[in-house]
Amino acid sequence: MKVEERVQELANRVVALRDAYYRGAPLVSDAEYDAIEDELRGLIEANPELAPDPNPLDQVGAPTVLHAPVRHSRPMLSLEKATKPEQVAAFFDRFPGQPVVVMPKLDGLSLALVYDNGRLARAVTRGDGTTGDDVTTLVRALTDGVPDRIDAPGRVEVRGEAVMLRSTFTAYNTAHPDKPLINPRNAAAGTLRAKDPATVAERRLRFFAFELDTDPDSTDADLDRALRTIGFTTAAMRHCADADAAQKVITEIEQQRNDLDYDLDGAVLRLADRDAYAAAGTRSSSPRGALAFKFAAEEKTTVLADVVWDVGKTGKIAPVAWLEPVFVGGTTVTRATLANQEVIRARGIKIGDTVLVRRAGDVIPFVAGVLDASKRTGAEREIVPPTACPSCEQPLTEQGNSRELFCTNMACPAQTVRRLIHWASRAAADIDAIGQVWIERLADAGILERPSDFYKLTREQLLEFDRIGETSASRMIESIDASRQVGLRRALIGLAIPMASDGTAARLCRAGFGSLEEVAETGVDGLVAVEDIGPKVAASLIEHLDRLRPELRRLREAGVSLDVREEDLPPVVAAGAPLEGKTVVITGAISDPRSGEKVARPTFQRLCEKAGATTASSVSANTDLLITGAGVGESKLTKAEKLGVEVVDQGEIWRQLIAANVV
Ligand SMILES: NC(=O)c1ccc[n+]([C@@H]2O[C@H](COP(=O)([O-])OP(=O)(O)OC[C@H]3O[C@@H](n4cnc5c(N)ncnc54)[C@H](O)[C@@H]3O)[C@@H](O)[C@H]2O)c1
Numbered sequence: 070m071k072v073e074e075r076v077q078e079l080a081n082r083v084v085a086l087r088d089a090y091y092r093g094a095p096l097v098s099d100a101e102y103d104a105i106e107d108e109l110r111g112l113i114e115a116n117p118e119l120a121p122d123p124n125p126l127d128q129v130g131a132p133t134v135l136h137a138p139v140r141h142s143r144p145m146l147s148l149e150k151a152t153k154p155e156q157v158a159a160f161f162d163r164f165p166g167q168p169v170v171v172m173p174k175l176d177g178l179s180l181a182l183v184y185d186n187g188r189l190a191r192a193v194t195r196g197d198g199t200t201g202d203d204v205t206t207l208v209r210a211l212t213d214g215v216p217d218r219i220d221a222p223g224r225v226e227v228r229g230e231a232v233m234l235r236s237t238f239t240a241y242n243t244a245h246p247d248k249p250l251i252n253p254r255n256a257a258a259g260t261l262r263a264k265d266p267a268t269v270a271e272r273r274l275r276f277f278a279f280e281l282d283t284d285p286d287s288t289d290a291d292l293d294r295a296l297r298t299i300g301f302t303t304a305a306m307r308h309c310a311d312a313d314a315a316q317k318v319i320t321e322i323e324q325q326r327n328d329l330d331y332d333l334d335g336a337v338l339r340l341a342d343r344d345a346y347a348a349a350g351t352r353s354s355s356p357r358g359a360l361a362f363k364f365a366a367e368e369k370t371t372v373l374a375d376v377v378w379d380v381g382k383t384g385k386i387a388p389v390a391w392l393e394p395v396f397v398g399g400t401t402v403t404r405a406t407l408a409n410q411e412v413i414r415a416r417g418i419k420i421g422d423t424v425l426v427r428r429a430g431d432v433i434p435f436v437a438g439v440l441d442a443s444k445r446t447g448a449e450r451e452i453v454p455p456t457a458c459p460s461c462e463q464p465l466t467e468q469g470n471s472r473e474l475f476c477t478n479m480a481c482p483a484q485t486v487r488r489l490i491h492w493a494s495r496a497a498a499d500i501d502a503i504g505q506v507w508i509e510r511l512a513d514a515g516i517l518e519r520p521s522d523f524y525k526l527t528r529e530q531l532l533e534f535d536r537i538g539e540t541s542a543s544r545m546i547e548s549i550d551a552s553r554q555v556g557l558r559r560a561l562i563g564l565a566i567p568m569a570s571d572g573t574a575a576r577l578c579r580a581g582f583g584s585l586e587e588v589a590e591t592g593v594d595g596l597v598a599v600e601d602i603g604p605k606v607a608a609s610l611i612e613h614l615d616r617l618r619p620e621l622r623r624l625r626e627a628g629v630s631l632d633v634r635e636e637d638l639p640p641v642v643a644a645g646a647p648l649e650g651k652t653v654v655i656t657g658a659i660s661d662p663r664s665g666e667k668v669a670r671p672t673f674q675r676l677c678e679k680a681g682a683t684t685a686s687s688v689s690a691n692t693d694l695l696i697t698g699a700g701v702g703e704s705k706l707t708k709a710e711k712l713g714v715e716v717v718d719q720g721e722i723w724r725q726l727i728a729a730n731v732v
């Protein structure tokens with residue numbers, strides 16, 4: 070194909086994809102769209118004379134259906150993209166001596182908020198960059214972080230990103246399995262397209278500011294300070310003096326990506342001084358004073374090759390998507406969850422469809438939805454839920470709104486194997502020398518059925534298997550032996566009791582229970598008295614531990630400890646401990662200032678508890694301190710401020726922990 074034909078083809082495709090995307094029905098993932106734009110950009114750069122007219126790359130967004138069009142005072146632009154450190158260095162070289170702020174590039178939709186003498190007059194979407202949609206009513210009703218009044222005279226325009234927090238997104242999809250949202254960004258855009266706020270009331274958004282225009286200019290020249298002074302939240306802006314410092318912050322933002330409550334698709338570099346930014350001016354579709362560094366995609370499209378119904382350790386039969394391999398969220402994904410039959414129905418997914426796969430953070434990859442159903446050939450197949458258990462062939466039962474399927478046959482072979490694998494897993498008994506395949510074989514051979522059977526295995530029995538030699542048999546036996554010290558918390562995790570999480574097990578230990586039998590003998594009331602354990606979890610614990618009594622006895626007889634372990638006991642607080650009697654909430658990424666190493670949240674929590682604190686998961690009127698790490702969730706800060714909770718940086722707490730010899 071001739072270059073000019075390819076240019077025209079790509080340009081047409083960009084226009085069509087944008088149109089679908091901004092109408093809320095994307096046909097491809099962002100990563101694929103970006104690849105098409107990149108190819109077009111490359112061809113035009115190499116052959117400027119072939120640039121199409123109009124050139125879609127010089128345009129921003131796409132005209133949406135405008136209910137009430139409003140012209141922007143100044144165009145709302147896109148951002149120049151970078152993916153390499155050299156491009157960051159080149160940006161600094163263009164503005165010698167200018168301070169730069171680096172901040173997360175939030176994945177939502179941009180809004181312009183116009184204030185008239187301190188009152189919110191209008192909230193407008195970006196639209197085609199020149200003209201946007203008036204969404205004031207929806208923003209007032211649904212968006213946190215947009216003050217109705219600010220203390221600034223004249224005309225003030227604040228621009229920023231409205232996002233749906235990941236927690237809001239997850240809560241919404243849990244509550245509405247029948248009409249799930251595809252991803253937080255799509256959800257945010259869709260929310261502001263609603264005709265009536267009442268229909269989207271549970272879809273709250275949150276606004277983070279990144280730009281400020283004032284007239285007359287009476288505010289701070291530093292963007293971050295100026296925005297905060299008039300009452301806006303910004304997404305952690307960090308000042309950087311040179312490209313190396315900026316690159317370091319960019320890397321930090323990417324590493325924290327999983328710990329934050331919002332989606333981000335990159336980092337934005339921007340001149341920190343508002344006058345310098347304005348003076349730098351703009352290109353056709355992007356400002357010169359800013360640069361977007363893009364991160365790897367968390368969503369990609371691929372083909373759904375098949376769906377397999379998998380029996381879990383609690384008997385839940387869950388649909389697993391078998392995908393054509395796709396590189397997403399930093400790894401190659403071939404399997405993803407499809408949640409349950411309601412989700413499949415609501416998302417209208419069929420085998421053979423091109424689907425959007427999302428892998429954000431540590432969350433199991435899942436199929437977010439079908440893209441471009443118009444591409445269907447007719448060869449796609451319906452996903453048919455089973456009526457009998459794929460393993461034991463017993464009839465299934467349906468539970469709950471999302472019509473989850475369960476096999477309730479306790480003797481189901483698939484469940485048996487899953488429970489054994491779970492008992493041997495790292496979080497439980499940690500029998501690391503016996504992998505899943507061997508557990509399956511031993512179960513097939515009829516010598517493993519329950520956790521207690523591990524402890525009856527002998528070297529001789531293992532040696533009878535063809536592929537187990539002297540060395541591996543010894544390693545297996547040693548590994549089983551070591552796991553006898555499993556203790557209350559990890560044994561409880563290993564028994565896979567429905568609704569009881571790892572956290573439940575930890576809380577029971579800290580509440581003073583000495584053994585698993587003691588938990589089993591306590592009534593619902595006693596269990597509910599433990600912080601964060603509700604009646605449903607308590608009832609499930611009692612029901613299942615009661616059923617498991619003979620197994621607990623067998624484990625004991627095999628010399629397995631079900632008593633609380635030293636490290637799980639409530640911490641011993643020394644007199645005069647620095648956080649004595651304080652209820653604290655920890656937020657953001659924590660790292661040890663002495664080594665710079667990342668510290669897991671539960672570990673830091675324990676340190677605080679050793680120093681006398683009680684830890685809680687969310688800020689409330691009972692909170693004494695909010696301890697902030699890096700990349701702090703802004704909603705927690707605002708809430709703390711509102712409730713008058715003292716906010717302390719982790720550095721200060723580490724200083725106190727070190728001084729009191731807690732660490
Ligand atoms: N899937 C598709 O078919 C399709 C089609 C069109 C566009 N897209 C996607 O939409 C996006 C379009 O690019 P674009 O040009 O609108 O946006 P962009 O990626 O160039 O970024 C500009 C936008 O970033 C946002 N932003 C977030 N944090 C910011 C910060 N701290 N400072 C400044 N801006 C910040 C603003 O909303 C701004 O409008 C891309 O991610 C693209 O992949 C997808």
Ligand SMILES: [Zn+2]
Nearest residue numbers: 458461476481
């Ligand atoms: Zn079964």
